[in-house]
Amino acid sequence: MSFLGIDRCHAFVTGAAGGIGSAIVEELIAAGCKVTAHDRRPSPLSPSENLYAVQGDISDEKSVAACIAQAQQHFGPINILAANAGITDESASHNIWEQSLEMWESVYRVNVRGTFLTIKHFILAMQNAQKETGEELSNVAIVVTGSECGKYGQAGHAEYASGKAALQYGLVTTVKNEIVRLNSKARINAVAPGWVDTPLIGDRLDDPRELYLESQGTVALRKIAKPEDVARAVAFLASHRTAGHISGQCLSVDGGMEGRIIWREEEVLGSKSQVSNRTKSSDSAAPALPVQVNPPKPENAIKIALSVDFDAVSAWLGTGANPENNTSDYSAGYFSGIVGVPRLLKLFAKLGISDKVTWMIPGHSMETFPEQARAIKDSGCEIALHGYSHEGAEQMTAEQEKDVLAKTIELATKLTGKKPRGYRAPLYQLNERTISLLQEHDFLYDSSLCHHDSTPYFLPKNPAPIEPIDFSPDKKAATWMKPSPRFMDLPKSKMVELPCNWYMEDATPMQFYPHTVNSAGYVDVRVVERMWMDRFLWLRQEIEDGRDDTTVFSLVLHPDTSGMAHIIGMIERFLRQLQSFGAEVEFVTCEALAQRWRDEQQRA
Template structure:
């Protein structure tokens, strides 16, 4: 059991397509909940149901028949509901009238959704709980309601009279009332509220079509308020939803404001003179000539970006022919390779397109996959990602003679050049198994980068021009120890080539822990994807800490996934969660192909 202990609970989340709502959904899914995601807007057509743990319902929380129907749909799909995250609500950030200028219809519209809607949501959640308990003859476990309010409701905010009053009504009227009544229904039933301060949701991005305008707007906002991320609110919701974590707390309102109350009198455009309707050029000129008041901190120095070098090894059937060759391999084993092509590749391409990174992904494709699956390979090429060499039949250098290795490389170069019209510049050795001669061979054919080694874990480096092998000791009884007691060659002291190594290792991939191979000694395949997700996040957060500590070297977060593995239904949802989590760091990260990264790093070395 995790710290939260809400695995298997059914959670109903309203406003699930908003910035905070979608973060709440992802947090509860990560905690092991089954989630019914409710919103007025229908789910995106490309929505990945992460699969079985996520169910979408569409309706209007201010319409009693609609919200009642949505609860019934959710219960029919996942069973009784344990947790309600009443998050849906509206505010109008396009105008900030004084209260004496506020139109009545605007006031009433906010109350219709935020007060009436939340009341109806809570009402029908409790009605569903009462019915489920009667049918089961016992109280539901972990019955909890978490309402998201606002710092506006606690402290007021200029230009948000209708919103602040509505949220105050929720936090200080509805929550205490339900607190004293829910225990009649369930002895351990609880209700609490979360009051976010300024949160960096996607509202600004929805208004501003030009990403440069969004950047200027967000920079001004960060400089003024050091705003929170949706994930900060989501984690507070998950904490309050858990009986195990938040215990006997009920009727409480937790602030997520970083210590900054919501008593905002002046908005950023009033202080900085930046108008949302002005052009980017006008905003830039104004920013250059405006002096911030002394009590406001200046924007922090631009930090070094973490380069996300996301790559896919499209091994497919070839994975069973070379390094995975075994006399006991069966047709059933080979079928996983066909799954890789027919299911895994399309799923990954759709996901990368959905996230807007399809042209920033590097695909390492064995020649066998190119020739066996031409349509899938064509779709990869059309995504505009980089195509790199990955052997022909996924063979290790140790399985071939030097002549065979040369013939394989030439064949693969020819295949990729025929697809893309240009010679490939990148290489990854199948199963990372190359030899010293492989490096020399790649240099001979002017390869820009390799990604098979791990002398470092997050910093590109030049490979030696003439790599020296590591000699093994001979422990035979008739051999004197003095013959083998000497150091191995240190690659940093060897003459450098012009070929860039982009670090890669077993902990930066999906297949080893998440794919079962019957005839491979270290095969696993039954690891919880959240263990791997947490490990990747820990690695990423450590890189961020190094940058915060002043390390200005180019930092690369390299990753190798496989359609065989990450294309599986229980894995691809984790891949999506992780990529969206990384994208949430905004301009701290940049997705690049391995070729783009190698060229950038190589250029930086020439200038130093």
């Protein structure tokens, strides 16, 4: 079960082709819902087993009834209604005495009549479903969305404000009192988005939001809500587990900006050119405000050890070597450097975590893609080693492995100006010899093993290999019936192991390697996203239950995989979900994490 507890619920979302509507659909699917997306326009989201799209006119009762019937036929009874459809004219600014009757009726037809019809037929469908089964549907919830101006009022949007106010304070309250006659736990609430970062309708230069943002600079931009913020509020209210008995309420999602602009900038300061000159003047500009004052992080915050293996072409030369590899295969490696790296660097900068990421770079990639390697270094990240040509330990002699490590240390030191302190074995293929060699070079940490999945540990000094069993006919069973060395009891080194595993990386499920046995490549990104989130939420629960050791959430990305167009959006969505936990998480480089953990153990 997900945290929201709405797994397998059927949600019906109107206005689903818009910016907020699409975000609501994606949020509910990520929470485990089956979603019917309704709009007059085709859905921009990719079809999936959990998404069904219907098209219709929300202001036409026959159309609404038919679409709800289609939804029930496809996914079964509807538990959740997200009544999100609505229109407004953001490109114009009219006082109420300037409103035309045509404009008023157009907005009323969609925003009020349409929402009423959707709620009416949702409740009728619920009533019929309950008659058939003889019991109440579970988790019945209605969430209406409407502009913040419907709550506070706003000059220039009188028709929209009045219509939405009628919904949020009239229809919502009425339905709250009536729906419980049919379902004792059913609830209805509203979400009032403030200024949301969605595309403007039209491109008028005197758009009131544009003028205000220009006058306020980047401070205002930081306060604007994103569609995802509204979607999370909808998901919260849709969940009986999280929202409890909340009903008849209106939650604001405004980022600190309620949208109550009574006077536009040009009405106070003059023309747009005067506004622009004012904001560009250093002596009259508003003082800069800090982006965020971060609260102190709790000692037991989950450490997000995000790393990127920049394998590129080298992946096809070492562990991925195959006599059938061809130019098309190598091309995926070039995509990694040419497309994948810039996309990930842009994403990390957008999320403000560039200097909290560890890039594991093979020497071959440093030399084949020098511009990308420098861009990675310039992002402020940590750079660690990952072989030269992605060689597995068993592919090399001891002398070859020594030469590879010496060469890659030299390349990384030349790139960054300091000796690397971390290592990940290509394809996690290291052996006892590798561990001893890393210790000889005084590496701080390795990140290739999984004796644990979320807690660092010290690697043993010069560990002995585990011998494979010889099942030859002349061998007696007594020769192999003996325990392996107890890893936890061996003498410890000073080198830290930061655990990772196959389930916390992108390539294995989502990258297709034609000549690799365990290649998948066609797994839905949402399956992987949910697996990662389930893992995170379990670790989080462990902390709530009193676990006090260091909790590490490792995540390994590859530019050739996560850089692909159908995957990078999921990566951004997942990382933003982690960031939404605030002080409960801390993004940290592998070097900083390993050093901190080793210092703590030595003080203990």
